[in-house]
Amino acid sequence: MIKFEHVGLRYGVGPEVLSDVNFSLEPGSFHFLNGPSGAGKTSLMSLMYLGRKSTRGRVTMFGQSINDMPQEGLAKLRQKIGVVFQEFRLLPHLSAFDNVALPLRIIGTPEREIMSNVNELLEWVGLGDYKQSLPLTLSGGQQQRIAVARAVIARPKLLLADEPTGNLDDEMGFRLMNLFEQLNTMGTTIVIATHSQAIMEKFGHPRMMLGHGHLNIEDPKKNWLQRTMDGVF
Amino acid sequence: MIKFEHVGLRYGVGPEVLSDVNFSLEPGSFHFLNGPSGAGKTSLMSLMYLGRKSTRGRVTMFGQSINDMPQEGLAKLRQKIGVVFQEFRLLPHLSAFDNVALPLRIIGTPEREIMSNVNELLEWVGLGDYKQSLPLTLSGGQQQRIAVARAVIARPKLLLADEPTGNLDDEMGFRLMNLFEQLNTMGTTIVIATHSQAIMEKFGHPRMMLGHGHLNIEDPKKNWLQRTMDGVF
Amino acid sequence: MALLAFQHDKKLGVADNSARYDLPLHNSAGSGFLLLLVALMSFLAMMTMTGAFAMHGVTSMWSSGLENQATIEIPARMSDGELRDKNELSALRDKLNGFLADQSYIESYEVMSREAVADLVSPWLGDDVNTAELPLPVLISVKLEDSSADILYRIRQNIRKYADDIRLDTHESWLSDILRLAGSLQFSAVIVTLIIGATTVIAIAGAVRSRMAEFRGDIELLHLMGASSTYISSQFQRHSVILSFKGSIIGIITGALALGLFSILSPSGAESLVPALHLGLFEWIILLLIPVAACLIAHITAKITVLRTLSELPL
Amino acid sequence: MALLAFQHDKKLGVADNSARYDLPLHNSAGSGFLLLLVALMSFLAMMTMTGAFAMHGVTSMWSSGLENQATIEIPARMSDGELRDKNELSALRDKLNGFLADQSYIESYEVMSREAVADLVSPWLGDDVNTAELPLPVLISVKLEDSSADILYRIRQNIRKYADDIRLDTHESWLSDILRLAGSLQFSAVIVTLIIGATTVIAIAGAVRSRMAEFRGDIELLHLMGASSTYISSQFQRHSVILSFKGSIIGIITGALALGLFSILSPSGAESLVPALHLGLFEWIILLLIPVAACLIAHITAKITVLRTLSELPL
Ligand SMILES: Nc1ncnc2c1ncn2[C@@H]1O[C@H](COP(=O)(O)OP(=O)(O)OP(=O)(O)O)[C@@H](O)[C@H]1O
Ligand SMILES: Nc1ncnc2c1ncn2[C@@H]1O[C@H](COP(=O)(O)OP(=O)(O)OP(=O)(O)O)[C@@H](O)[C@H]1O
Numbered sequence A, B: 001m002i003k004f005e006h007v008g009l010r011y012g013v014g015p016e017v018l019s020d021v022n023f024s025l026e027p028g029s030f031h032f033l034n035g036p037s038g039a040g041k042t043s044l045m046s047l048m049y050l051g052r053k054s055t056r057g058r059v060t061m062f063g064q065s066i067n068d069m070p071q072e073g074l075a076k077l078r079q080k081i082g083v084v085f086q087e088f089r090l091l092p093h094l095s096a097f098d099n100v101a102l103p104l105r106i107i108g109t110p111e112r113e114i115m116s117n118v119n120e121l122l123e124w125v126g127l128g129d130y131k132q133s134l135p136l137t138l139s140g141g142q143q144q145r146i147a148v149a150r151a152v153i154a155r156p157k158l159l160l161a162d163e164p165t166g167n168l169d170d171e172m173g174f175r176l177m178n179l180f181e182q183l184n185t186m187g188t189t190i191v192i193a194t195h196s197q198a199i200m201e202k203f204g205h206p207r208m209m210l211g212h213g214h215l216n217i218e219d220p221k222k223n224w225l226q227r228t229m230d231g232v233f
Numbered sequence C, D: 001m002a003l004l005a006f007q008h009d010k011k012l013g014v015a016d017n018s019a020r021y022d023l024p025l026h027n028s029a030g031s032g033f034l035l036l037l038v039a040l041m042s043f044l045a046m047m048t049m050t051g052a053f054a055m056h057g058v059t060s061m062w063s064s065g066l067e068n069q070a071t072i073e074i075p076a077r078m079s080d081g082e083l084r085d086k087n088e089l090s091a092l093r094d095k096l097n098g099f100l101a102d103q104s105y106i107e108s109y110e111v112m113s114r115e116a117v118a119d120l121v122s123p124w125l126g127d128d129v130n131t132a133e134l135p136l137p138v139l140i141s142v143k144l145e146d147s148s149a150d151i152l153y154r155i156r157q158n159i160r161k162y163a164d165d166i167r168l169d170t171h172e173s174w175l176s177d178i179l180r181l182a183g184s185l186q187f188s189a190v191i192v193t194l195i196i197g198a199t200t201v202i203a204i205a206g207a208v209r210s211r212m213a214e215f216r217g218d219i220e221l222l223h224l225m226g227a228s229s230t231y232i233s234s235q236f237q238r239h240s241v242i243l244s245f246k247g248s249i250i251g252i253i254t255g256a257l258a259l260g261l262f263s264i265l266s267p268s269g270a271e272s273l274v275p276a277l278h279l280g281l282f283e284w285i286i287l288l289l290i291p292v293a294a295c296l297i298a299h300i301t302a303k304i305t306v307l308r309t310l311s312e313l314p315l
């Protein structure tokens, strides 16, 4: 699904934010992405949602190498990826409904279908009363829920969520996590960047630990013996 | 310090977001503000940092009634209040340094003093290497720390922080909370809106619980008996 | 699974580019300014173009109408101060008539009626003079094929045969200056038209671009969601074109009103050297092309801006 | 307490409004466009104002220089075709001289030299004629105090006493038309100047306003931090004024270059009716006021925009 080989990233002439990142994610897997503030989580995400080109190394997504793919190919791939941005990035001119509907409109879904799907999802995230509100008139948590709804509405093959529960209370946080779990059981590959120990412990998926430009994957479900074995072989 | 009497707030012709809020905070107190997403925490904060006028009721700040104060009086009061906005609100055109320096410049602090104070604080929040960076080139957590630094740099009499640790890992979150505690011991009145159970439990300050437009203050330090007595008398 | 009941297998594909307006840009703050700017620029473009047309009209009227024009005068009073006899006057007129008819270098000529001559003379005499009783000269206006000194000399020689006080009046001395003036005015008008045209292009393009800058974030986001560049740019093109169209229509309507007002106010009568501000069909068509041009500029600028914004993205 | 060592007791007070530039607005994207717009508008304003000045120069030269101008001609050949005797010619000239000297309504007069007359005549004869041997008329150019039909009639009556073929030539017939043309051109120039002036005001104000809209969030934030409205607006005023000043300076320098180029190219000689494009000190001062006006407009617009933004805030 996703394969990073010796990937490095720097902004302009600055130092390398990521250096020699190697990992591969299986289709249908579920990972947390963790690391201190400024470690490069958002940067790593931006490589995965095809928002940036790595400055070195090779990125393979959906079995295709990204490094020399033409724009149309990239656009097709992007349509299969849902993203929750850390700063939401809602379109300020569009209502909550139209923001959530956007991915469906881009792939050309009929308007009638959009109506029912978007309305159902907005009800589910508790925003049934705010369909016509503009993002600026919504609270932080309400905006975050719209960002999540927009990311999942088109049922992406890959879901990337950057701190999707930072502005939400634990209850709503767990509710959204359950939504992600459900998508995951239906085949969506998921990577969630989070600082919340509570969420990582409760759901216990493997963790991608980012620090000093390098990435390690830890799986709390594997016991000590297995992890040692992994290290040996 | 702050006194709200029968305060109500509605946006435009919408329903009342806050209705009949009553409370008063002593100088030097420290409160958490809690409640589900969309309960009106940010709205209540905006009344306290003099960003909005209540649609009914009386707001008293620093012993002065806000309802009919002239603009110059309000500006003077605002200079005594430090705010961490939920969405940071950094000036995108200014470097990290200049963003933090802004409150000092507004009150006319000499440039030399600004230099040393801002640099020291930026080092302390771990952003010594990012003084000249523009906010857009910083990570979510780095931006949040700048917002916090800006709120405390002028040593306000009242500090209002809306979800100041939402994008930070627990370690940095506790570090900032310690900064707030220090300010508090030096006399600053503090209100922090947060969803984090971990932080509220660890620091154990009284909680202002917001729900359905009403506010209740609970103090976990008072034991069951004291609370019952409070109810009786 | 109730939650996910809304899901179904969607064909992932390119945007269908339907006529729907995803981004309600028209609500945005800068629209009014863009509209006003386009209106003003269209107005100015219209004004200068009209000016250039009018100037062209004046000079062509002068050069064709006056440059080869001359007047032959048989004075009513002879050089000794005696009044000319009426019969002699008409005899002379007939002789000249016959002579002029024969000359190949004369395009046309016309003996002016007594009334026309009286009209010309009356300003010099005051309104209360009865022109019917006045001794009036005979005037013959002549249109020449060409007015070289040669030909004028030949005519002078010939008409002097009939009576030596018959005069040929041409307009060269001052006409050449006037034409020179008109030429440089026309030159200026063309220059100013070009400048205003360029200003209009730059201003519309600049306004569209600076409005687009406002939507940079939206463009990026649509791109990240996998929208094709055609899908993205079509949104913004439609918006800019509609605004510019509205603006330029407002501009040329105002312009037309101003021209109407101007032609009512301006002191140009039938006998004046200044033609009334009458634009032909062709000129009107050119002027009506202004909105088309504005739309085109807006369309192209929006497209280029969106494509450039997209090309500046890191991937 | 190491952390809080940086703290000290600050006097909370109003901003001291120092000259420091808190907001480096000049780095922002729309600046270039605003600059260009102001430059273009200044250029246009300069062009039309120069046009209006030049037009004023032309008409005043005509009306003062030509309107009261007349020429008295003593033909070299008498009405019977005989050449006039040289002595008779100078006798006539002296008599006229004496007569003209006495008339109070004549401002000045000058008997033209033989060479000047020969120059005037030569174009009609071709260059190869030896004018020294030609019989030339005597021309006296006369400047009148006023040229009413009355006075002209009186002069005509008088000069005819000396010889009845002496003629008085005035320019009324065509001059009135020319002046009418010039008048309506001047009228148009004033109208266009006013329109361009209005456009410039609106465009600069609009550009400043739409740029300010970009900083709405900054204005709000500064307000929430307790900055006084003077503190806030001074930031934006300085920015807008500097940009507009730069823009209008660029505009009028370009304009001056264009005018220089134009006056080199335009076909106006010494004898032409069209005066060379020569602006006086006063005109130059007026033109140099354009940048001042641009700065003023920018200053006022920025101030008003900031204050209005502030007044729209909920508290
Ligand atoms: N556009 C940019 N230009 C330059 N530097 C950048 C840019 N974006 C991020 N950086 C730098 O890259 C580093 C990693 O940033 P990133 O946003 O990936 O961190 P993060 O792990 O998401 O942090 P956080 O948990 O605070 O969101 C930071 O030091 C940041 O300053
Ligand atoms: N500018 C506005 N115009 C209209 N309605 C608004 C505006 N700001 C907030 N609201 C509404 O007021 C309610 C309370 O919003 P507020 O931002 O105060 O909630 P909150 O408690 O801060 O939530 P969160 O924890 O998600 O940040 C929400 O329903 C929101 O839609």
Ligand SMILES: [Mg+2]
Pocket: A041, A042, A043, A086, A162, B139, B140, B141
């Ligand atoms: Mg991040």
Ligand SMILES: [Mg+2]
Pocket: A139, A140, A141, B041, B042, B043, B086, B162
């Ligand atoms: Mg909030």
